[in-house]
Amino acid sequence: MTGGVAPTGSSPIGSTAAAVDLPAGVEWITDPGDPRLADYVSLTDVALRRRTEPERGLYVAESEKVIRRALAAGHRPRSFLMAARWLTDLADVVAQARVGGIPVYAGDHDVIETLTGFHLHRGALAAMQRPVLPPVGELLAGARRVLVLEDIVDHTNVGACFRSAAALGVDAVLVTPRCADPLYRRSVRVSMGTVFQVPWTRIEPWPRGGPEVLREQGFTVAAFALADDAVTLDALAADPPERLALVLGTEGDGLTRHTIAAADLAVRIPMAGGVDSLNVAAACAVALWALRPGGSAPGGAATV
Numbered sequence: 340m341t342g343g344v345a346p347t348g349s350s351p352i353g354s355t356a357a358a359v360d361l362p363a364g365v366e367w368i369t370d371p372g373d374p375r376l377a378d379y380v381s382l383t384d385v386a387l388r389r390r391t392e393p394e395r396g397l398y399v400a401e402s403e404k405v406i407r408r409a410l411a412a413g414h415r416p417r418s419f420l421m422a423a424r425w426l427t428d429l430a431d432v433v434a435q436a437r438v439g440g441i442p443v444y445a446g447d448h449d450v451i452e453t454l455t456g457f458h459l460h461r462g463a464l465a466a467m468q469r470p471v472l473p474p475v476g477e478l479l480a481g482a483r484r485v486l487v488l489e490d491i492v493d494h495t496n497v498g499a500c501f502r503s504a505a506a507l508g509v510d511a512v513l514v515t516p517r518c519a520d521p522l523y524r525r526s527v528r529v530s531m532g533t534v535f536q537v538p539w540t541r542i543e544p545w546p547r548g549g550p551e552v553l554r555e556q557g558f559t560v561a562a563f564a565l566a567d568d569a570v571t572l573d574a575l576a577a578d579p580p581e582r583l584a585l586v587l588g589t590e591g592d593g594l595t596r597h598t599i600a601a602a603d604l605a606v607r608i609p610m611a612g613g614v615d616s617l618n619v620a621a622a623c624a625v626a627l628w629a630l631r632p633g634g635s636a637p638g639g640a641a642t643v
């Protein structure tokens with residue numbers, strides 16, 4: 340049974356659409372101003388989306404893989420929007436949406452581009468309900484490695500840190516109040532959907548009070564910074580504490596003075612070649628690998 344046939348010929352914005360047999364329940368869209376598509380408006384306007392997505396309790400998953408990972412994590416879709424050929428690749432998702440009464444919209448690439456602001460190379464989008472974040476204490480219980488992202492502004496860096504966290508044994512990620520949104524479309528995509536896999540939440544307040552909460556829960560708080568009195572990563576990795584919180588700082592200025600002062604120790608990754616620091620996501624991967632639970636120190640202990 341089909342839900343209809345997409346029109347041939349000119350759409351309202353002058354594109355041509357191939358005749359497509361639409362699966363039941365799929366609606367063919369021709370008007371980028373259709374109010375039912377409000378969740379997808381101006382996806383490239385970072386300032387707008389950063390404000391409106393949390394306000395409206397949604398986030399946008401892009402690409403088949405990311406959509407499937409979001410659904411597998413139990414997140415609830417509000418609607419789907421895709422180019423016609425993805426109706427086949429996502430046939431099972433579309434069928435499931437129909438059962439659950441979730442709208443599925445399909446349309447020409449140029450209608451979707453006018454609506455979203457970009458060409459949908461990855462074929463499919465889903466507007467998802469933003470999950471309720473768990474309390475910090477719930478995530479810390481039983482955790483051995485916790486990653487804290489302090490005020491990271493770049494969504495690519497946030498996504499890359501989550502990918503490393505998932506791959507290198509982190510039990511929980513805490514993001515500070517000013518840290519970029521892990522559920523922003525770009526963070527999700529760069530993380531390869533691992534933002535749905537690694538438990539995370541916002542820690543507030545921060546920095547005042549935050550490191551203390553971690554310490555009260557039995558964590559050694561390690562501030563990754565270029566401080567003069569910092570121990571080397573090799574030294575810490577030679578005998579890492581059982582429960583360790585790794586705190587990484589913002590791209591420009593690094594960690595706040597308060598965070599460094601409140602931490603149990605500062606840790607630096609030794610640099611060569613006249614380079615003063617690594618990109619935060621690179622530093623994150625190096626540190627998490629060296630300090631992975633059950634891992635051994637690469638090359639043994641070095642100087643403090």
Ligand SMILES: C[S@@+](CC[C@H](N)C(=O)[O-])C[C@H]1O[C@@H](n2cnc3c(N)ncnc32)[C@H](O)[C@@H]1O
Pocket residue numbers: 562563564565586587588589590591592593594606607608609610615616617618619620622
């Ligand atoms: C680009 S760096 C910021 C550099 C900043 N100018 C500073 O003084 O910290 C971003 C973050 O990555 C981590 N990082 C980068 N290179 C590091 C290194 N060599 N040792 C320890 N942490 C490092 C730190 O957490 C830092 O806050």
